Amino acid sequence: xxxxxxxxxxxxxxxxxxxxxxxxxxxxxxxxxxxxxxxxxxxxxxxxxxxxxxxxxxxxxxxxxxxxxxxxxxxxxxxxxxxxxxxxxxxxxxxxxxxxxxxxxxxxxxxxxxx
Amino acid sequence: xxxxxxxxxxxxxxxxxxxxxxxxxxxxxxxxxxxxxxxxxxxxxxxxxxxxxxxxxxxxxxxxxxxxxxxxxxxxxxxxxxxxxxxxxxxxxxxxxxxxxxxxxxxxxx
Numbered sequence: 001x002x003x004x005x006x007x008x009x010x011x012x013x014x015x016x017x018x019x020x021x022x023x024x025x026x027x028x029x030x031x032x033x034x035x036x037x038x039x040x041x042x043x044x045x046x047x048x049x050x051x052x053x054x055x056x057x058x059x060x061x062x063x064x065x066x067x068x069x070x071x072x073x074x075x076x077x078x079x080x081x082x083x084x085x086x087x088x089x090x091x092x093x094x095x096x097x098x099x100x101x102x103x104x105x106x107x108x109x110x111x112x113x114x115x
Numbered sequence: 116x117x118x119x120x121x122x123x124x125x126x127x128x129x130x131x132x133x134x135x136x137x138x139x140x141x142x143x144x145x146x147x148x149x150x151x152x153x154x155x156x157x158x159x160x161x162x163x164x165x166x167x168x169x170x171x172x173x174x175x176x177x178x179x180x181x182x183x184x185x186x187x188x189x190x191x192x193x194x195x196x197x198x199x200x201x202x203x204x205x206x207x208x209x210x211x212x213x214x215x216x217x218x219x220x221x222x223x224x225x
Contacts, residue, residue: 006157032211043203043217044158049210057210093157097211102146104213108157 002028004096006107013084013114021079021110023094030096033077034104035069038091050077084114119206121216128224133191135219137204140185144206147180148213149189152201161189161202191221199223 003026013019023033032051036044048064050056050071058064066088068080077096081088091111097104118140127133139147145166150158164171164178164187171178177190187204201220205213 034212043215044213046212046214049212095158095213100211102163103160104211105160106150106158109155111155 002026002096002098002103002105004030004094004105004107006094006110008110009108010111011113013112015085015114016083018080018082019084019112021081021092021094021112023077023079023096023107025075025096025098025105028096028098029074030077031074031099032097032104033071034095034097035067035077035079036093036095038093038109040091044093047079081112084112086114088112089114119204119214119216121202121204121219123217124220124222126222126224127194129194129196131194133189133194133198133221133223135189135191135202135204135221137187137189137216138185139187139204139206139214139216141206141208141214142182142185144208146207147178147187148205148207149176149178149187150203150205150215152203152218154200158203194221194223196223196225 005024007022035047048056048058056069071077093109095104095106148163149161175192179188201218203218205215
């Protein structure tokens, strides 16, 4: 299957700082990217959907000013957690899909710990 | 609204078959998926089924879909210790986003 690379895999940051997570599609054009958040022992909750060149569509309850999503190219989307707090500590996973393809491919996830 | 439900735990012995069940609510879902997640890792797509099919087999994996009852199952034949992981079912929703169940933790005992 297609490869989606997410970086970094783990990050620890201080409360109040911002953290950027990258999601790259390595061998296909990701016209749509999805960002999910997963709490321990829980399911994945969709945070936002982004289409290349457009503003992201956020799910209800997700603060768009706190979780900035940029999808400026067909191979890269970024999620920036601004002014991070300990409650933002979580596992963040991106997925990418080409056109109207059936499958969305997932990155390996980023474990964010805010101290 | 859309909702996907799974049982939380399943324990089997090595060599046995595992059956993981899932129910969903959105009858307009086009595709239904099974993903595997190992500890600390992302999701790996195992298989998917189109909503007009009732069965799909792929090596040790068999997916059964009962569209009338909105019930999906994943059967893993000859379960191995390496199959121990969390298994998520998901349904496709508007705009291509996926709605996930809460995951079933499969424990395979030697």
